[in-house]
Amino acid sequence: MTRASLDKQPHEVAAMFDDVAAKYDLTNDVLSLGQARLWRKAVARAVDARPGEKVLDLAAGTGTSSLPFTMAGAYVVPCDFSVGMLREGKKRNPWMPLTAGDATRLPFADGVFDAVTISFGLRNVQDTGAALREMLRVTRPGGRVVICEFSTPTWAPFRTVYSEYLMRALPPVARAVSSSPDAYVYLAESIRAWPDQPELAALLQEAGWAKVAWRNLTGGVVALHRGTKVPE
Numbered sequence: 001m002t003r004a005s006l007d008k009q010p011h012e013v014a015a016m017f018d019d020v021a022a023k024y025d026l027t028n029d030v031l032s033l034g035q036a037r038l039w040r041k042a043v044a045r046a047v048d049a050r051p052g053e054k055v056l057d058l059a060a061g062t063g064t065s066s067l068p069f070t071m072a073g074a075y076v077v078p079c080d081f082s083v084g085m086l087r088e089g090k091k092r093n094p095w096m097p098l099t100a101g102d103a104t105r106l107p108f109a110d111g112v113f114d115a116v117t118i119s120f121g122l123r124n125v126q127d128t129g130a131a132l133r134e135m136l137r138v139t140r141p142g143g144r145v146v147i148c149e150f151s152t153p154t155w156a157p158f159r160t161v162y163s164e165y166l167m168r169a170l171p172p173v174a175r176a177v178s179s180s181p182d183a184y185v186y187l188a189e190s191i192r193a194w195p196d197q198p199e200l201a202a203l204l205q206e207a208g209w210a211k212v213a214w215r216n217l218t219g220g221v222v223a224l225h226r227g228t229k230v231p232e
Contacts, residue, residue, distance in 0.1 A: 039148060039222050043119055044068035046146045046215075046224050049076075053114040056138060058103050058131075059121020062089035063096050070096075077113075079106070080121075103131040111140040119148040123194045132207035141231040145209060151216070151223035152196035158219055163192065197223045 051073030057066040060078030069076040079101045086098045116135045125131045153159040204212045209227030
């Protein structure tokens with residue numbers, strides 16, 4: 001799977017992430033020029049997990065993104081549809097309740113979680129609207145969602161440079177550090193095809209989320225979108 005135009009067939013995307021699981025976190029740090037760690041910290045602040053809360057971390061991969069919530073005292077369920085990623089995560093943190101699941105058909109009851117978050121995974125879901133509705137379903141009334149995803153740089157000259165980096169610099173760097181460089185060609189194309197900040201905000205609102213807002217990180221390379229489930 002090397003082209004974003006394959007329309008995100010779930011088994012193909014899952015297989016792609018199975019292939020890159022072993023070096024995924026390292027590769028992300030290199031390709032993001034170290035920004036990935038700063039983005040994870042921004043997500044942790046936005047989620048604001050508290051002791052005793054239940055947090056669902058979707059597209060959690062190896063569970064690296066879940067650690068800050070655990071350290072804050074929350075009960076975290078890392079969930080991903082790549083079994084290869086989950087296996088790698090289990091090797092590193094065998095105590096984590098890593099769970100296999102499809103974001104469009106989550107294996108959880110209604111209103112279970114205080115917060116749901118997904119970082120750099122929503123654009124790889126086949127049906128974005130269905131995933132946002134499922135996140136709403138499993139969140140308790142008054143609960144929150146935080147989405148961290150690649151987005152559209154706000155400054156036009158930088159946007160051009162960024163686009164060139166994605167399609168020209170990223171593939172050779174990925175070949176040097178990744179176990180499956182073709183996967184990163186797909187990821188670069190999926191970033192370019194993804195909705196911009198206002199478009200994703202509109203999708204959140206259509207799915208039923210309220211108080212939707214976003215904050216740009218790294219000049220809009222990444223955006224943090226937030227929403228709240230209206231109390232019944």
